Amino acid sequence: MRVLDGVYQIKTPSPGDGSWQTNAYLVEGGDGHILIDTGWDSQEALWALQEGIKGANVKLRDIKKVVVTHIHPDHYGLSAKIKQICGAEVAIHRIDAGLIFSRYKDFDDLLQQMGELLRQNGVPEDELSQLREASLWMNKYVTTDEPEEQLEDGDTISNDSFEFEVLWTPGHSPGHLCLYERERKFIISGDHVLYDTTPHVSVNPHSGDNPLGDYVSSLKKLARLRVNFVLPGHGPVFNALGLRIDQILQHHENRKRDILKSLSNGLKTAYGVARDIRWTAAKGGIAFQDLAIWDRRMAVTETLAHLKHLMEEDRVANVDMQGGSLYIAKD
Ligand SMILES: [Zn+2]
Ligand SMILES: [Zn+2]
Numbered sequence: 001m002r003v004l005d006g007v008y009q010i011k012t013p014s015p016g017d018g019s020w021q022t023n024a025y026l027v028e029g030g031d032g033h034i035l036i037d038t039g040w041d042s043q044e045a046l047w048a049l050q051e052g053i054k055g056a057n058v059k060l061r062d063i064k065k066v067v068v069t070h071i072h073p074d075h076y077g078l079s080a081k082i083k084q085i086c087g088a089e090v091a092i093h094r095i096d097a098g099l100i101f102s103r104y105k106d107f108d109d110l111l112q113q114m115g116e117l118l119r120q121n122g123v124p125e126d127e128l129s130q131l132r133e134a135s136l137w138m139n140k141y142v143t144t145d146e147p148e149e150q151l152e153d154g155d156t157i158s159n160d161s162f163e164f165e166v167l168w169t170p171g172h173s174p175g176h177l178c179l180y181e182r183e184r185k186f187i188i189s190g191d192h193v194l195y196d197t198t199p200h201v202s203v204n205p206h207s208g209d210n211p212l213g214d215y216v217s218s219l220k221k222l223a224r225l226r227v228n229f230v231l232p233g234h235g236p237v238f239n240a241l242g243l244r245i246d247q248i249l250q251h252h253e254n255r256k257r258d259i260l261k262s263l264s265n266g267l268k269t270a271y272g273v274a275r276d277i278r279w280t281a282a283k284g285g286i287a288f289q290d291l292a293i294w295d296r297r298m299a300v301t302e303t304l305a306h307l308k309h310l311m312e313e314d315r316v317a318n319v320d321m322q323g324g325s326l327y328i329a330k331d
Contacts, residue, residue: 001052001055002056003025003229003231003237004184004186004229004231006027006028006029006161006162007025007026007027007028007162007186007231008025008026008028008052008053008055008056009023009024009025009052009231009237010023010024010025010026010048010049010052010053010055011023011024011048011052012024012038012039012040012044012045012048012049012052012078013039013040013042013044013045013048014040014074015040015042015044015141020234021234022037022038022039022040022045022074022075022233022234023037023231023232023233023234023235024036024037024038024039024049024052025037025188025231026052026053026056026058026063027159027161027162028056028058028159028161029158029159029160029161029162030159030160030161031064031158031159031160031161032062032063032064032065032159033058033062033063033064033159034063034064034065034066034067034157034159034162035053035063035065035066035067035082035088036066036067036068036069036179036188037067037068037069037075037190037233038066038068038075038076038077038078038079038082039074039075039077039078040073040074040077040078040141040142041073041077041078041080041081041141041142041143042077042078042141045077045078046078046081049078049082060082060085060086061085061086061087062086063082063086063088064088064089064159065088065089065090065091065157065159066079066082066083066088066089066090066091067091067092067151067157067164067179068090068091068092068096068147069176069177069178069179069188069189069190069191069192069233070092070093070096070172070173070175070176070177070190070191071092071096071099071100071103071173071175072173072191073104073138073139073141073142074233075190075191075233076092076096076100076142077141077142077143078143079092079143079145079147080143080144080145081143083145089148089149090145090147090148090149091147091148091149091150091151091157092147092149092150092151092175092177093150093151093152093166093168093175093176093177094150094151094152094175095170095174095175096173096174096175096176097147097150097175098175099174099175099206100144100146100147101144102206103206104139104142104144105144107136107139110205110206111132111133111136113205114132114204114205115128115129115132117203117204117205117301118131118132118271118297118300119324120320120324120325121269121270121271121300121304121324121325122268122269122270122271122272122300122324122325123271123300124271127296130293131293131296131297131300134293134294134296134297135294135297151166151177152166152168153166153167153168153177154166157179162181162184163181163182163183164179164180164181164188165179165180165181165182166178166179167179167180167187167221167222168218169190169192169218169219169221169222170208170211170214170215170218171192171199171201171211171212171214171215171216171217171218171219172190172191172192172199172200172201172215173191173206174206174207174208174211174214176190176191176192176218177190178190178192178222180225180227182226185226185227185228185229186227186228186229186230186231187222187225187227187229187230187231187241188231189222189230189231189232189233190232190233191232191233191234192218192219192222193219193222193230193232193241193244193245193248194232194233194234194235195230195232195235195236195238195244196235197234197235198248198251199215199248200298200302201215201302201305202298202301202302202304202305203301203304203305203308204301207305209308210305210308210309210312211305211308212252212305212306212308212309213308213309213312216249216252216309219245219248219249220245222241222245223241223242223245225241227239227241230244252306252309255277255306256306256309256310256315258276258277258278259273259277259303259306259307259310259316260310260315260316260329260331261276262276262277263316263327263328263329264329266328267319267326267327267328268326268327268328269324269325269326269327270300270301270303270304270307270325270327271300271303273303273307273327274288274296274299274300274302274303275288275289276288277299277303279291279295279299280295307327311327314330315329315330315331316328316329316330317330
């Protein structure tokens with residue numbers, strides 16, 4: 001589907017769940033076409049991508065570059081296969097490039113670190129292995145390869161028709177990037193800003209210490225840009241970027257308020273706090289114990305991200321005990 005002059009949005013399906021789709025973007029150019037994000041490595045996604053590219057009257061072999069906004073399987077997954085098919089160069093931010101193999105190939109260390117992190121944050125032994133391994137199934141929908149190009153904040157990517165500025169926007173992943181077309185005033189935002197979903201921000205072995213702090217700074221960086229259209233990694237194209245950023249910031253403030261409330265009556269682990277919170281944006285939310293395994297892990301690691309942010313703001317104190325990290329509200 002053409003979303004702007006020379007820019008096409010192609011929806012690719014997720015494994016098992018057709019309702020959750022990833023948006024890839026095809027950007028036409030006199031000096032070769034650019035594909036931004038690819039979808040999961042599945043036949044269905046490759047098929048959808050091929051049909052979308054055909055619909056734009058472009059041939060797969062004319063794609064000269066694939067830019068990946070971040071390392072997650074729904075964006076990075078198919079990139080190596082696209083390269084095999086058409087020889088396109090794959091470009092990704094340097095930090096996410098450095099995490100590809102330890103995440104998807106030799107992931108024993110990562111699993112062990114994830115297990116330690118969950119245990120340290122209060123996940124009980126009988127839930128631990130389930131939560132630790134909750135994302136392993138995704139690996140079969142990713143083909144890894146060394147990217148040809150490692151991008152940095154401020155780099156430019158052009159194809160004679162469009163010129164994109166690489167904006168490093170860490171938070172959702174440590175090497176997340178957005179692509180800004182300054183002249184035409186649109187931004188390809190990956191998972192950094194979505195229309196109706198709040199991007200997941202969690203503490204994990206790859207995230208750095210304060211990913212929510214990084215995320216909030218990255219959001220504020222975008223708020224200063226002149227943008228007429230946001231082309232996100234999921235959901236519809238939208239405008240009013242500033243308004244959406246305000247809503248997302250407000251969501252995190254509300255969550256921090258819930259967390260402070262949970263901590264007001266004494267020391268708790270991140271797991272203990274996550275159990276007190278109503279999850280998802282559904283009316284009234286869902287209780288922690290009713291969440292699916294993967295969502296439960298996200299709830300714990302996301303709670304931890306908020307706790308770290310609250311510590312940075314000096315509103316929460318932390319003490320590491322043997323067998324668990326405990327948090328308490330300061331005010
Ligand atoms: Zn993502
Ligand atoms: Zn995504």
